[in-house]
Amino acid sequence: MNQEKDKVELLHNHYIQSLKIEKRWVRFYQLIIFLLIFSSWEFLSRMHWIDPLIFSSPSKIWHLGIEKIQDGTLMINLEATLMETVAGFLISTIFGVIIAAILWWSPMISKILDPYLVIFNAMPKVALGPVIIVALSPGYTSIIANGVIISVIITAIVVYTSFKEVDPNYLKVLQTLGATRFQCFKEAIMPASFPTIISTLKVNVGLSWVGVIVGEFLVSSKGLGYMIIYGFQVFNFTLVFLALLVIAVLATIMYQLVGLLERKLIKE
């Protein structure tokens, strides 16, 4: 009996070991790809096989990055953009869910608003940017509004769809237990839709970056979007790439944070 147990334990250890080895190989190849991209970028640029003026090079970006950190401008721009993006992300998600709740609450309102939602969703929202900036005056508010407007309707539509798809038998159970419509929403509709809400959060991370960067293009006073448009105007593409890399890192961190929230909210 004991021998048998030892054998199972041994096999289990082997299995865990093989998982570890596989994970190590995955990480190894990921690192190789990373190094390959950046070293070939550097190499091609130094050999002038690609135009260093347009494509810059990792070393130039690195030096510029250190310079911008030392004179403090990178931090100022980064802070502004990050604040605007997080605000835009939170506001659009909260408002999107509230709109979805209203649509679910009143089938009449949802029927009336249906064509307007479709039109508004189909329209390229960034085209509204100039109007927003003039209406709200250039600054934080209009940039955040730009980030919100781009994702709020799609959030509302996706979350409303998931509200409607909750198994009606759960509502039947609640109704027989004497639940009000608000209690149905709180006990069944909302928790059953958490997975969908989380996945729209993930989409919204990307969308709010788009909205905010475009907003900064237009306002052109501060932020990573401003760095990109400024670099483009003075033909300093090293600056453009620096801003892009910083955005990539920040967006990834935000995405990971949403993933963390997902594991917290959805007990498995």
Next chain:
Amino acid sequence: MSFLTVQDVHHTYFTKDTAVTALSNISLTIEEGEFISFLGPSGCGKTTLLSIISSLLKPTQGTVLLENKPVSTSKNEIGYMLQQDYLFPWKTIEENVLLGLKLSKQLTEETKTTALSLLHQIGLQGVEKQLPKQLSGGMRQRVALVRTLATGPKLLMLDEPFSALDYQTKLKLEDLVSRTLDEFGKTAILVTHDIGEAIAMSDRVYLFASNPGRIHKIFSMPEELRILSPFEARNHEAYTSIFQMIWKELESLEPGKG
């Protein structure tokens, strides 16, 4: 006056293209403590009638009275158990069981203790903090029964509650449900398409015909079957003859078939 009175109920479902009469001319009365079965082929409006009695659905015509009051005014007096357990997967067993009390704001230490002791009585110990998916199908359906009983309903609706279970679990649960309802002196209506189940569990069986849904015949179960548990009733000699009788009636409802 009877405990439950259903009077001249008609119900028609409307869609853009069709008007389907699901129930026509349904009248019946049920006394307190009785166990009634609605038996019939699928599509004969059994579940519709159950929904009407529990006031989830307003009939196009007719009235339903529970203790001489319209059912639409009674709250928490009718419990409903569905084909599947529909326990909320994100709530623990305890939270699921106490849901009805919480929704009707009756949750006190006392009602909580009563509800949880019900869980013990039905043979589920130490599962309070577990999630529904950690339990087997039969256990989950038992939790669903406790959830239904926790608010103390006077009338219980059982909408094919055993049909999604394997045969052995089903037989055991039939006994358990029957015993529990007897202990609490509950009145119950069972919807089923299983003839044996209807005979073994009930005092009276209403046989429904379809197109439109109507009561075709009423069978009263003999005293010797009523006092037995469902499992014992299935082995009683009277069981087979009643089964044959109902079977023939069902056959006669389907002209040109079988």
